[in-house]
Amino acid sequence: MAHPNLPFNIDLLIRDQVQYPDQNLSIPIEMRQGGGPGPSLYQTLVLMNYQRNMLLGNLTQNFLGFPLLTPPFLPFPILAAPLPVQNSPEDVVAPEDINNVVQQNPPVEDVPYVKEPSKSPEKEENQRIKKPLNAFMRFAYENRPKLGAEPGTRFAQINKIMGQKWKELSPEERQKYVEIAEKEREEHKMKYPGWSPAENYGKAKTKKRTRKIIDEKRKPEKRCRARFGMENQHLWCFKCLSKKRCTYQESSTSSGNSTSTGSDADQFPNSTPKILKILTQESVN
DNA sequence: TGCCCTTTGAAGTTA
DNA sequence: TAACTTCAAAGGGCA
Numbered sequence: 405m406a407h408p409n410l411p412f413n414i415d416l417l418i419r420d421q422v423q424y425p426d427q428n429l430s431i432p433i434e435m436r437q438g439g440g441p442g443p444s445l446y447q448t449l450v451l452m453n454y455q456r457n458m459l460l461g462n463l464t465q466n467f468l469g470f471p472l473l474t475p476p477f478l479p480f481p482i483l484a485a486p487l488p489v490q491n492s493p494e495d496v497v498a499p500e501d502i503n504n505v506v507q508q509n510p511p512v513e514d515v516p517y518v519k520e521p522s523k524s525p526e527k528e529e530n531q532r533i534k535k536p537l538n539a540f541m542r543f544a545y546e547n548r549p550k551l552g553a554e555p556g557t558r559f560a561q562i563n564k565i566m567g568q569k570w571k572e573l574s575p576e577e578r579q580k581y582v583e584i585a586e587k588e589r590e591e592h593k594m595k596y597p598g599w600s601p602a603e604n605y606g607k608a609k610t611k612k613r614t615r616k617i618i619d620e621k622r623k624p625e626k627r628c629r630a631r632f633g634m635e636n637q638h639l640w641c642f643k644c645l646s647k648k649r650c651t652y653q654e655s656s657t658s659s660g661n662s663t664s665t666g667s668d669a670d671q672f673p674n675s676t677p678k679i680l681k682i683l684t685q686e687s688v689n
Numbered sequence: 690t691g692c693c694c695t696t697t698g699a700a701g702t703t704a
Numbered sequence: 705t706a707a708c709t710t711c712a713a714a715g716g717g718c719a
Contacts, residue, residue: 561695
């Protein structure tokens with residue numbers, strides 16, 4: 405049976421692998437078809453590798469019309485040539501010639517490594533195209549190590565210093581980083597045409613920061629510090645004491661038992677119309 | 690395990 | 705067009 409998406413007969417390939425098990429093909433025995441139902445591991449790997457190369461569009465460097473299998477996708481070197489679908493008998497590489505053919509067609513080394521799509525958030529994090537660094541980020545990236553901060557210094561503190569140093573830069577020095585950032589941005593556009601930073605929305609690890617800002621705008625008057633004052637810290641919730649988000653706020657937010665009967669604007673006096681919309685939607689939910 | 694801290698700026702979305 | 709939102713980097717602290 406020829407696979408409909410393959411330009412060669414994979415079953416013939418497997419058959420040939422299986423027909424000459426004693427001719428030192430160097431294919432691990434566990435990767436040969438064992439006679440059971442379904443494809444063998446080797447067959448599966450061939451298919452996976454073919455699909456990968458189709459995705460990469462890298463079909464130029466191959467032999468007998470099929471890209472070579474290369475690490476890290478296969479734990480062993482390719483030792484047999486896949487066969488064209490409409491192959492004649494002379495097109496078939498005899499098993500004893502396979503190693504010669506492979507030597508004349510060394511595995512492609514410069515195939516870019518593209519990870520297979522994965523459902524895991526961590527792998528998605530590694531796979532997504534990241535935003536190019538802006539001028540300040542480039543400056544901070546290069547100068548953080550030079551700052552010589554003591555081990556254990558919080559990055560929040562380091563970045564405060566970086567922000568201060570950024571402001572202290574002369575226009576000429578700052579322009580240098582602006583130009584680097586612009587160049588990188590252009591290269592990024594060339595490399596990923598059509599990509600938009602919005603594609604990463606919701607994928608970054610720090611995506612919740614804004615929610616906290618919204619929450620603080622939402623009920624700034626209800627935090628323990630504001631409610632009871634610094635002199636009454638014994639009345640604060642433990643989260644406020646440890647400088648975390650106020651327990652009182654969280655409970656009043658989630659329970660929805662607001663005592664206010666006024667308008668949305670009354671409930672969230674410090675909110676902009678946009679934030680009000682978000683907040684009122686959340687209140688309904 | 691993953692959010693939080695903190696900075697500036699680019700680029701997107703929304704009103 | 706202004707205002708707002710998200711995300712780039714870094715690594716320790718903390719729930």
